[in-house]
Amino acid sequence: MDAPTVAAAPILVAIDGPAGSGKSSVSRASAARLGFGILDTGAAYRALAWAARETGSDLDDEAAVLALLDSWRYSSTLIGDQRIGVLLHDGQSYRTYDVTAAIRDHAVSGQVSRVSKHPGVRERLNRMFREIVADSGLPGVVIEGRDITTVVAPDAPVRILMTASPEVRAQRRAGELEGLSHEQVLADIAARDAKDALVVDFMTPAPGVTLVDTSELDFEQSVQAVVDIVRAVQGAAEEGK
Incomplete structure (x- = not known):
């Protein structure tokens, strides 16, 4: 065999x-x-900042941002036009949001450093990036x-x-x-x-x-x-x- x-x-x-x-x-x-494929890691930090604002999470509280990471799902196209998706729980069920445009908003851009400053958050996202690449199926x-x-x-x-x-x-x-x-x-x-x-x-x-x-x-x-x-x-x- x-x-x-x-x-x-x-x-x-x-x-x-x-x-x-x-x-x-x-x-x-x-x-x-x-x-x-192309993976823009900055988009993930932007999406996390957007999700924290959307859910009312304290961006300066590492434990709160890590808790958000436990419940969200992030997706990004690797080929063609960039499309960024975030799966969040709205209190009753999970909902998928297309945040491709929203994460480029100035109000979101100004908050990215507040989530990226947490070592635990960076470690978790770095692990996610490696998994996205490994599972890409691309050359x-x-x-x-x-x-x-x-x-x-x-x-x-x-x-x-x-x-x-x-x-x-x-x-x-x-x-x-x-x-x-x-x-x-x-x-x-x-x-x-x-x-x-x-x-x-x-x-x-x-x-x-x-x-x-x-x-x-x-x-x-x-x-x-x-x-x-x-x-x-x-x-x-x-x-x-």
């Missing part, structure tokens, strides 16, 4: 980087070109967000730190944010970098992490840089078999 065929684990591409580095858009385009998944290369997926065969100079990141962000000048966005990025520097180094790659500086790269060149890194690792793996 033949042994059952075991599906190969998805190739995991972990991408970290500060705001304005091109991380999110480049990750999504790279995943599409490679035929991989590979690009996973992007904060602490991806060092905490969420430190053993990923491809780990990339995508960065750019503060001036370039401010220019890109200013083009996305109406009503704000380049100087205002640059000041905001500088403040955010200073805050991030207390817990993570977005400018120096950890051992085994490849640095991709997009300061002098356009969008297409940035995507190709990621694709080239992934294909080089795939090629080396094939040669090693």
Whole structure:
């Protein structure tokens, strides 16, 4: 009797980087070109903040947020347009909410740090991210967000730190944010970098992490840089078999 065929684990591409580095858009385009899925971990934190507000949970109480995690269910499309779903109990029964647009609301964005600051919450969500990738059934998944290369997926065969100079990141962000000048966005990025520097180094790659500086790269060149890194690792793996 033949042994059952075991599906190969998805190739995991972990991408970290500060705001304005091109991380999110480049990750999504790279995943599409490679035929991989894309998992935006920040969306899960946004969805949790939305759920906490919706249920009246205290976002600053770690035990309350962990209790919410016990009862909710999170879903995210990995291929095609991003759709985010949350399953919550409304007091009588479970109901599924499409929160794709709601989690991008400014009122939700401003609360994300209140749920992400809890170590237990981050540990639980990191476990969830790994399970989503493992159960994806895809040849590979690009996973992007904060602490991806060092905490969420430190053993990923491809780990990339995508960065750019503060001036370039401010220019890109200013083009996305109406009503704000380049100087205002640059000041905001500088403040955010200073805050991030207390817990993570977005400018120096950890051992085994490849640095991709997009300061002098356009969008297409940035995507190709990621694709080239992934294909080089795939090629080396094939040669090693």
